[in-house]
Structure formats: C-alpha cells, structure tokens
Amino acid sequence: MSQSGKAIHDGARLRVRVSGAVQGVGFRPYVYGLATRYRLAGFVANDPDGVIIEVEGDRTSDFVTALPLEKPPLARIDHISVEEIGALAAKDFSIRASEQGKISTRIVADAATCQQCLDELFDQNSRYYLYPFINCTHCGPRYTIVERLPYDRRNTAMKAFTMCKSCAAEYADPASRRFHAEAIACPTCGPRLSHGIDDIAAGISGGQIVAIKGLGGYQLLCNARDHDAVQRLRRKKQRDQKPFAVMVGSVEQVSEIAEANAAELALLESTARPIVLLNSRNNLAPSIAPGLSRIGIMLPVAPLHHLVFHALRSTGALPDGEGPVIVATSANPSGEPLLIDNAQAVRRLFGIANLIVTHDRNIMTRADDSVVSVVAGRRQLIRRARGYVPEPIRLARAVPPVLAVGGALKSTITITRGNEAFVSQHIGDLDTVEGIRFFEETIRHLTSMLDVEPVVIAHDLHPNMASTRFADASRRERIAVQHHHAHAAAVMAEHGVERPTLALVLDGYGYGSDGGNWGGELLLCEHAAFQRIGHLAPLQMPGGDRAAREPWRIASGILQSLGRGDEIRQRFGTQPQAERLLALLDQPHVPTTTSAGRRFDAAAALLGVATLQSYEGEAAMKLEARVRRTAVLEDGWLIDGGVLSFRPLFERLVADEVGATAGAELFHGTFSAACVDWIVRAARATGITAVGLSGGCFLNAVLAHEIQRGCIAAGLTPLLPRQVPANDGGLSLGQAWIAALQVAERPADLEGTA
Structure with a gap:
C-alpha cells in the first residue's frame, strides 16, 4: 500500500481517495464509523477509482492515520491520496450515492460465510434463523452476482429483490454489520429455495444424487461413504476415473479422512474456501479418487452448505462416530461449463440428479471451485476460480491494456490495466460449443467490468486453437506467443521479474516455434524475447x-x-x-x-x-x-x-x-x-x-x-507459480505480459500499428 499527500493540518477539509478492493467489502460503513468516532463531518462514496472521502474537523489527522489500520477483513488498499480543499462548515457525515465515470476500481472475490452470520443462522431468536442466503459486508457473494461496477445493489443480481422494512432499516443503520451490505436479504424479502433443506438431506442420506445451485453454479452432491451412490454419479456424469472432491462440515472433521498440516488447514478455513489436496486416510468410498494418494477436501462455502450438514447430523442416519462427508462436484455434463440457468439446469440434469434444487437469485458470472495444494510450505493453485478471482496480479510496472486469450485446455483470459493483470476464473477446455460460448462471455464481462479497451490481443502460436481463431476474427492487432515462453513469462510476471531469467518448462504439449511438438524446454528469457537453449x-x-x-x-x-x-x-x-x-x-x-x-x-x-x-x-x-x-x-x-x-x-x-x-x-x-x-x-x-x-x-x-x-x-x-496455476490456467498471464512488453517497447511513432 502506498500513501501520498502533504502534511495534514487538523481543522482543514481533506479529500481522501482510496484505491484497491474497497467496494462491496463494507468500506463505506467502516469509514462512516471511523468519521463518527473522531466527530468529523463530510461524506464517503464509491467512485470509479475506488472510494472518495471528504472530512473536516479537529481530528482529521487521526482519521487518516487509522484509515488503513482498521479496514474491513475483505478490503485491500492499494493507495491512499490526501489533499486539502476548501472547508464547507459541514455539520454531519453521510454516505452518498456512487459517482459515475470511467472505472478503475475492482470488485472482490466471493467470500465464505463469516462466523457472525453463522451464529445468526443457527440462532432461533434471529430473523435470519436457518435462512440459506444470509450474508453481510464481511461475507457472501460478490463477483458471481455483480453485473457491472460500481458495486451497488442496482448493479447486482439483488436488484430483483426489494428490501423489506427490516432489511432496509439494517441497511441504513450505521451500527449494523449490514450497513450498506448490497446483498442483504431475509426470509421475508430475499431469494428462496425450490426445496427444503430436509429434502436435500434426506436425498443424500438415502443414497440419491442431489443438484443444488451454489455460489458460482450448480453442484452435484451425494454421500461420499456410499460406494454405490458414488459409482452411480460416475456413470451418470460419464466420469470414469477422474477424482471427486468432497466436503466436510467442519475443520475438526478433516482429520477423520485426511492428513493436514497447519498451512493446509489455514487454506481450508480461508475466506476463499478452496478445494485443498490432502493425503488421504483411505476410509471413504474407494471410487472417490481411484488410484490416488491425495483427496480434494473443502469446507462449507455458503449458508446452504452449512444447513445441509446441520440437517444430515440431525437425521441420525449415520453410524456413531462418523461425520457426514459428501461428494461436491461441478454440475457440468460431459466436460461442459458450469450450469447457472435454472431452466437449463432442470433440463440438462434430468436423469443425472434425483433432486434438483434451484433458487431465484441469478448467477451473473459462473465460477467453479478453486483447487489448491501446499508445496514446499506455500500455496500452489491448481485451478483458480471462486474465492480468488477477480483479485489482480500486481505487475512490475504499468503496461498498455492487453487482452490475452490463453490456450485450448484449462483456459483462462487475462486483461491488463495499468500495473495490474486480471486473470479470469477457470473457463475450461474450448472443445465444445458451450465452452467457446463461456470463453467469449467471460471476455465480454471482464472487459466491460474493468472498463478497458485492449490495444492488442495476445494468443497462442498454434494456428488452430479456438482461442487463436477468436483472435484472428477480431479487428484488433494480434501478437502470437509461443506456448512455453508464455508459461515462463507467467512466472516472471507474478514475481515482478524483469531481468534475464532461465526457465525450465515441463509440460504436456505446446506448439513450438519450429512447428514441432514441444513440452520439455530450457529457455533463456529476456524482456519480451526468449531463446531455446535446451x-x-x-x-x-x-x-x-x-x-x-x-x-x-x-x-x-x-x-x-x-x-x-x-x-x-x-x-x-x-x-x-x-x-x-x-x-x-x-x-x-x-x-x-x-x-x-x-x-x-x-x-x-x-x-x-x-x-x-x-x-x-x-x-x-x-x-x-x-x-x-x-x-x-x-x-x-x-x-x-x-x-x-x-x-x-x-x-x-x-x-x-x-x-x-x-x-x-x-x-x-x-x-x-x-x-x-x-x-x-x-x-x-x-x-x-x-x-x-x-x-x-x-x-x-x-x-x-x-x-x-x-x-x-x-x-x-x-x-514457482503461486498466484496462477503452473498448467495452462496461467498461460494467458504470460501471453499478456509478453504482448504488453512488446507494445510498451515500441517507438512512439509505431504504437498502434499492426
């Protein structure tokens, strides 16, 4: 985080601008509370750059000092600027409507249900008791429900729900945790499930396959201790050997089925709630991860998951000493993208799931569960999606705006904006019509949300990839990047390395500069060029x-x-x-x-x-x-x-x-x-x-x-790659960095020419 501004004089009116992940995280109510504490007048509002604050009073210096120190848990501050302006003799402090303009702020990723919301979820005296869509400014959906920035209710899927009097009162109450929580909802006015929690739990306990609408798309659930149910799910999903992830109700239960160290447990409990690969104790159905020593485990992400586990424990259908463990896998038939539309889910999952549970809150952006492991004591991403996207990768310097379209497998796209690279959620393989449609949908959504007009499109050197064909069909200038050079550049980009670097790229396949089939390469990379030295x-x-x-x-x-x-x-x-x-x-x-x-x-x-x-x-x-x-x-x-x-x-x-x-x-x-x-x-x-x-x-x-x-x-x-996957999921970041360097290093009179 950086901060700029002259010495602060108490009594002057200050204009404070805060950039970073400061929308949709309770930052405006936090500022309101801070200003109230120091008895300052003025206002706070979302603006295209992040948050703008104006304060005046006797303790403005204390306010500025405290501002980055007590921020909400989901907030990320990149920069604070402070300037003195003319005093207005204001009497109070308010939250104003968002300002419009070209957007340079960002939205944060979806966050797992916080402990305070969980306490209310199971409190019989709470108006949110057993409500599967409880959330606050510290947790809940963000990226998957936002249509465009700034992050205001009118720009999210929640615009379809009018707040009841109780929710409106909490939304307007500075003392409430839901003060300006854009996704606020309750049983009276919010989204509703098509089936009850008891129906879901009964289906899982009875050996059925249940489809539920999760945060980023539909999931298929079944009892992970029931070999027949797991095998049936494999047959119906046409997934012969590929491992399934499982979900357990609490971190204490993890030790029953796997070995986990402190770093792995911390990942499991993080707000991203990824699937974490752990060494298995081999006491689940053998068909969960055939022939593998590790199993993917996750904790409940949304209130709905917590309620399902609560109901499963309450049925008494499980043997003594055994906690419920459920398979939780993406509902995407035949390798297609995640299903998010209710009507399509009912149609496509008929014959796969015995019970299909929908709800009436739209998913604006589909996002699969992220998958991570711990290597050499640090996080390694295997699939980067829900919980991590759209957090940007900080680059070594500001670069021109570039769109990079990745490869053909484990596809992602990347858009650069200033000194940040926004890598999309995992899109998947581009070998189906639905996959290509999702790919194009992601490009439109991320470009629009970031308010960026790329000057070039970077793509793989292979001429017959769907992503390359997309680039060819565009009207923008194109820059082709060799596959393994892109892998190397992705590591350099995320580590902020600009000096000459060796790169060992061990891969399955990539189209070589000579047209050959490459995949085990020793490269020397410098600026935007590379040399194959082995x-x-x-x-x-x-x-x-x-x-x-x-x-x-x-x-x-x-x-x-x-x-x-x-x-x-x-x-x-x-x-x-x-x-x-x-x-x-x-x-x-x-x-x-x-x-x-x-x-x-x-x-x-x-x-x-x-x-x-x-x-x-x-x-x-x-x-x-x-x-x-x-x-x-x-x-x-x-x-x-x-x-x-x-x-x-x-x-x-x-x-x-x-x-x-x-x-x-x-x-x-x-x-x-x-x-x-x-x-x-x-x-x-x-x-x-x-x-x-x-x-x-x-x-x-x-x-x-x-x-x-x-x-x-x-x-x-x-x-090693830490912020993006080492596989082709990180390819687009490397493409973007190389293309951006090429454009940045051109003579001024050649910029923008094809």
Whole structure:
C-alpha cells in the first residue's frame, strides 16, 4: 500500500481517495464509523477509482492515520491520496450515492460465510434463523452476482429483490454489520429455495444424487461413504476415473479422512474456501479418487452448505462416530461449463440428479471451485476460480491494456490495466460449443467490468486453437506467443521479474516455434524475447495425439528405441493395436515430441501403473501416488549440447526386478536430479541465477519440491507459480505480459500499428 499527500493540518477539509478492493467489502460503513468516532463531518462514496472521502474537523489527522489500520477483513488498499480543499462548515457525515465515470476500481472475490452470520443462522431468536442466503459486508457473494461496477445493489443480481422494512432499516443503520451490505436479504424479502433443506438431506442420506445451485453454479452432491451412490454419479456424469472432491462440515472433521498440516488447514478455513489436496486416510468410498494418494477436501462455502450438514447430523442416519462427508462436484455434463440457468439446469440434469434444487437469485458470472495444494510450505493453485478471482496480479510496472486469450485446455483470459493483470476464473477446455460460448462471455464481462479497451490481443502460436481463431476474427492487432515462453513469462510476471531469467518448462504439449511438438524446454528469457537453449530428447509418439491418451504407445516407442521392441507384445498385448504399432515404429516420419508429460506417461505404462488415460494427467498422478521417498539413479541421464536424455533411466525401469513403487520413486528422484543438473549447467554458462519453474508437470508436488530444493542447494533462486496455476490456467498471464512488453517497447511513432 502506498500513501501520498502533504502534511495534514487538523481543522482543514481533506479529500481522501482510496484505491484497491474497497467496494462491496463494507468500506463505506467502516469509514462512516471511523468519521463518527473522531466527530468529523463530510461524506464517503464509491467512485470509479475506488472510494472518495471528504472530512473536516479537529481530528482529521487521526482519521487518516487509522484509515488503513482498521479496514474491513475483505478490503485491500492499494493507495491512499490526501489533499486539502476548501472547508464547507459541514455539520454531519453521510454516505452518498456512487459517482459515475470511467472505472478503475475492482470488485472482490466471493467470500465464505463469516462466523457472525453463522451464529445468526443457527440462532432461533434471529430473523435470519436457518435462512440459506444470509450474508453481510464481511461475507457472501460478490463477483458471481455483480453485473457491472460500481458495486451497488442496482448493479447486482439483488436488484430483483426489494428490501423489506427490516432489511432496509439494517441497511441504513450505521451500527449494523449490514450497513450498506448490497446483498442483504431475509426470509421475508430475499431469494428462496425450490426445496427444503430436509429434502436435500434426506436425498443424500438415502443414497440419491442431489443438484443444488451454489455460489458460482450448480453442484452435484451425494454421500461420499456410499460406494454405490458414488459409482452411480460416475456413470451418470460419464466420469470414469477422474477424482471427486468432497466436503466436510467442519475443520475438526478433516482429520477423520485426511492428513493436514497447519498451512493446509489455514487454506481450508480461508475466506476463499478452496478445494485443498490432502493425503488421504483411505476410509471413504474407494471410487472417490481411484488410484490416488491425495483427496480434494473443502469446507462449507455458503449458508446452504452449512444447513445441509446441520440437517444430515440431525437425521441420525449415520453410524456413531462418523461425520457426514459428501461428494461436491461441478454440475457440468460431459466436460461442459458450469450450469447457472435454472431452466437449463432442470433440463440438462434430468436423469443425472434425483433432486434438483434451484433458487431465484441469478448467477451473473459462473465460477467453479478453486483447487489448491501446499508445496514446499506455500500455496500452489491448481485451478483458480471462486474465492480468488477477480483479485489482480500486481505487475512490475504499468503496461498498455492487453487482452490475452490463453490456450485450448484449462483456459483462462487475462486483461491488463495499468500495473495490474486480471486473470479470469477457470473457463475450461474450448472443445465444445458451450465452452467457446463461456470463453467469449467471460471476455465480454471482464472487459466491460474493468472498463478497458485492449490495444492488442495476445494468443497462442498454434494456428488452430479456438482461442487463436477468436483472435484472428477480431479487428484488433494480434501478437502470437509461443506456448512455453508464455508459461515462463507467467512466472516472471507474478514475481515482478524483469531481468534475464532461465526457465525450465515441463509440460504436456505446446506448439513450438519450429512447428514441432514441444513440452520439455530450457529457455533463456529476456524482456519480451526468449531463446531455446535446451530441450528433452525427442520421443516417438506413435499415433500422434492419440498417444497422449494411451501411454502404452509412448512406452512402446521407448522399448523400440532401447532395442526391446519384441517386448511390446508381452507387455501390452491386451491392446488391440499392439501388433500394428510394432510395425509402425519402424516406419519413417513417426511424430516425435520433447514433452516431459509424455515421459511420465511412459514410465507409468512401463511400470504397469496406467496404460490408458480417461482424463488428462491420470497416468502421471497415479505414478506420483506411488512415491513415498525418492531415489536417484546415478548416471541415469545424459546431457549433450543442451539436450537431456533419460535413456539410462528407462533402461533401468524396464528391468524385470523393478517394481511399480520402487520404479516410481526412482523415476521421480532421477528426473528431478537430472533437471537440476541441466539448470545448473545453464546457470554456469550464462551467469543467470534466477530460474522460473512452470508447466503442467509442476503440479506434481514431488517434482516441484525436489527441483526447487535442488536449485536452492546449488545457490540458485527458483521461482514457482503461486498466484496462477503452473498448467495452462496461467498461460494467458504470460501471453499478456509478453504482448504488453512488446507494445510498451515500441517507438512512439509505431504504437498502434499492426
């Protein structure tokens, strides 16, 4: 936070401007209370830049000193400016209507129900008793209900509900926690559920699948201890192996089903209420997270969730000593975006859910649950959405306004405004009409809300992505950014790094500058340019893209390269194409890849952990789940001319005496050690000690921890993504930073030219 202004003279009238996340967080009532305490006159109002305050009286200096120190819990202050103006001899202090103009403020993310609201929710004497939409200035929906800024009730989904006398009185009462709480509502005047809480609890207890309308979209719920219910949900949602997240009623219950350290518990209880990946105790239905050692757990987010758990505990249907645990997964059939429309939800979820619970408060912006883990003691985002969006990433300097449209998988968009980058919520894969529609909807909404007109669109170098086609169809100038350069730049952007930096990008696939299939790259990044100074040795990819879904194909190519092609029939004879693949591998022009992800797939297949994948990353995640402690095969890799080969490691893995667990531990340890060696050699050659670590493979906690630890031991400074995901969810941030630098570095007479 910064503050500017001349020395303050008590008795003068001051104009104070506050920028940051100061709308929708109770900041105006907070200012009102502060001004009243110091007996000051004047006013406070939302304006396009944040909040404007005018105060006069004998203790204005005390007011300015206290202003940033006692702010509401959800407020984030970036800057305070103070100037003296002419006194008006005002007699009182008021909250004024919002001022209009070009917007440069921002809205905060949705926040989980606060303890004070929870106390009222279960207080029989409260008018909010058991009301599933209770909220105040410290909690509740924000980003998902706002249509545009400034954050006033008329600009949110709550404009459809006229306040009753009691709510209007609280809204106007400076002593109330709901003083100017824009989403205030009660059973008399607010939103209502289509079904009762007891109906929801009875459905879950009875083994049914229940759909409810959550903060950012519909969710599907069922009893996580009921194997049959979970399997039925898998069949109906067409989700064969991909893990489900679960929700528990309290943080005390987490220890029943998982191991959690202090950092993980703090994340669970944070106002963002993300899904946190924790080591499982394996006492839920085995179909929750098949073949994995970690399970995604979250605490109740909205009052509705708290009420469901309260009702489940009250039914007495659970065995003694067992707390209720429910699967809580997105209601998005066949990988499509979250459902938010009531009529569409009833239509699309018919046949999936036994009970569909709607309500009449519209969701203006869909937002999935965020997913995080703790790596090396710090938060690592896996999916950034509800609870974190639209908090901006602070950039090293102000840059021109840019729209970056990301990639094709785990899509996000980014818009820059001044020295901030706004990364959208997780959009998902752009391989359906609905996904593309959500992508375009997000661009319109975020651009409008930020009141920004981008000067260029940044996109992936791949010519056939839906996001690239969107950029091509626009009338703006376009800047293409190589996939792995964008991954590296995302790390540099969030860490505010502008000096030359090495970057190790370990990924599944990215379109290379030479048109090739890249995915394991060592880069030297400087300003808006990069140099490819190393890569993983190319692997055969028989069947092209199909090999990414069938790890046994990559493993077969490795066997062939080791002179053990005759083992393909023995190891993978159950695969219908195994016989034909052996002949294919002898043909010229078999596609190749430098992908790091495909090496994890190959190791999983060779060790018998996974030969096919029903979701992205399945083989690698199941391989990681086998690791308890890593081991390193000395001389298990070769580095020649910047090319890193794991031929010696794979020779060891195909030996008959190596089991799946020992092989997984040897693979992870050796892969990590080789990468550190590779980085250290590049650091010595270039004199650069900072290294960005990014790409989807860095979601592997073992890999991220080992490579980071190795870099630190070698005297280097490793930079891991913390504010955006290491996977393609962070791609748009890197694209935006590179494009913004390119535009900023142009001569003045070339700006704006295509």
